[in-house]
Amino acid sequence: MPMELGLWRVDGQPARLSPVGVPLEKTLEDLIEHDPDILGEPLMIVGRQVPTAHGKVVDLLAVDSEGVVHAIELKRDRTPREATAQALDYGSWVQGLAHDDILDLFTQYRPGHTFEQAFVDRFGTAPPEQINAEHRLTIVAGDMDPATERIIGYLSRYQVPINVALFRYFQDGDRSYLARTWLLPDNDVADAAAPRRSSAKETWNGQDWYVAFGEESSIRAWDDARKYGFISAGGGEWYSRSLRALPLGGRIFVYIPKTGYVAVGTVVGPAATFDEAILTVDGEPHKMTDLPLTAGYRHAVSGPDKDEYVVPVKWIKSLDKDHAIWEKGMFANQNSACKLRNRFTLEILSQRFDLDQ
Numbered sequence: 001m002p003m004e005l006g007l008w009r010v011d012g013q014p015a016r017l018s019p020v021g022v023p024l025e026k027t028l029e030d031l032i033e034h035d036p037d038i039l040g041e042p043l044m045i046v047g048r049q050v051p052t053a054h055g056k057v058v059d060l061l062a063v064d065s066e067g068v069v070h071a072i073e074l075k076r077d078r079t080p081r082e083a084t085a086q087a088l089d090y091g092s093w094v095q096g097l098a099h100d101d102i103l104d105l106f107t108q109y110r111p112g113h114t115f116e117q118a119f120v121d122r123f124g125t126a127p128p129e130q131i132n133a134e135h136r137l138t139i140v141a142g143d144m145d146p147a148t149e150r151i152i153g154y155l156s157r158y159q160v161p162i163n164v165a166l167f168r169y170f171q172d173g174d175r176s177y178l179a180r181t182w183l184l185p186d187n188d189v190a191d192a193a194a195p196r197r198s199s200a201k202e203t204w205n206g207q208d209w210y211v212a213f214g215e216e217s218s219i220r221a222w223d224d225a226r227k228y229g230f231i232s233a234g235g236g237e238w239y240s241r242s243l244r245a246l247p248l249g250g251r252i253f254v255y256i257p258k259t260g261y262v263a264v265g266t267v268v269g270p271a272a273t274f275d276e277a278i279l280t281v282d283g284e285p286h287k288m289t290d291l292p293l294t295a296g297y298r299h300a301v302s303g304p305d306k307d308e309y310v311v312p313v314k315w316i317k318s319l320d321k322d323h324a325i326w327e328k329g330m331f332a333n334q335n336s337a338c339k340l341r342n343r344f345t346l347e348i349l350s351q352r353f354d355l356d357q
Contacts, residue, residue: 046061046106068134068135069134072138072140091162102132152184164182165180209338211243211337212332213256219235224293226263246311248269252266271311
């Protein structure tokens with residue numbers, strides 16, 4: 001049972017204000033679109049009046065900072081139990097939306113804006129690699145009939161991520177107030193996680209990889225890597241494992257943490273430890289240990305799991321750190337290497353590096 005809200009004007013003797021109906025359903029939709037935080041958590045709207053594949057229309061579609069998609073259905077007055085079936089129908093459609101579908105819906109909603117940059121503006125961080133790995137359904141209403149309350153409570157016990165936000169609209173002279181409460185505790189709904197799906201990630205083109213080159217003055221230097229054609233990582237299994245998995249012929253985009261993207265190139269040899277690495281310099285093979293290097297490429301503790309691993313690369317284009325490429329919303333993470341799926345990042349890098357689309 002949701003908590004009933006009361007509102008009093010305190011001016012001399014307390015006077016309780018009586019809730020009235022929201023003038024128009026569109027008014028409530030406008031309020032939430034303008035400030036979705038009134039639903040209780042930061043959200044970014046990605047679509048309004050979004051048509052589904054089943055001939056229905058979702059009032060508002062949003063994402064949160066974790067990439068969870070929220071389908072929001074608004075009812076100005078009392079919520080009939082049929083609204084629950086309608087929300088579940090929306091859920092059956094939302095759960096099938098791939099990462100790319102969400103980006104396309106946002107582009108239709110806000111032409112000329114990019115999802116990634118808007119996400120950074122909203123949440124202060126780049127979007128997660130998975131969008132819509134989970135979803136939540138929210139019915140927004142001014143009141144609720146007993147059947148709806150029973151049905152929502154029943155569904156929650158079986159981990160269906162659905163809830164009802166009840167709003168009370170008050171008027172006091174020329175001032176208006178909106179108050180909100182939830183049918184179910186929010187954590188009950190947050191725990192009802194939908195299964196993760198591969199389509200929650202953007203489509204990978206089968207070619208491009210992200211590589212993080214963590215510069216450390218005594219261990220590795222970008223000037224060396226750029227001059228002699230290689231990337232490297234090490235100091236532990238977690239750091240080198242993904243780098244060692246890079247395929248021959250794979251195209252890599254190199255990112256220096258807190259600096260930006262500095263190169264694009266093609267993997268031309270398998271990973272090897274620093275002591276065993278062979279690099280081609282001016283057409284001739286050289287042991288890496290024989291080259292005049294700025295950094296040492298050794299760690300305090302040696303061994304197969306701790307060694308620095310080196311991957312030979314033929315640079316297509318490389319930049320010094322002062323000209324690194326970075327724009328708000330571009331992809332970056334702590335993995336030494338991973339598939340680069342982010343369409344926004346690839347479009348920027350393709351343009352800036354003059355690559356064939």
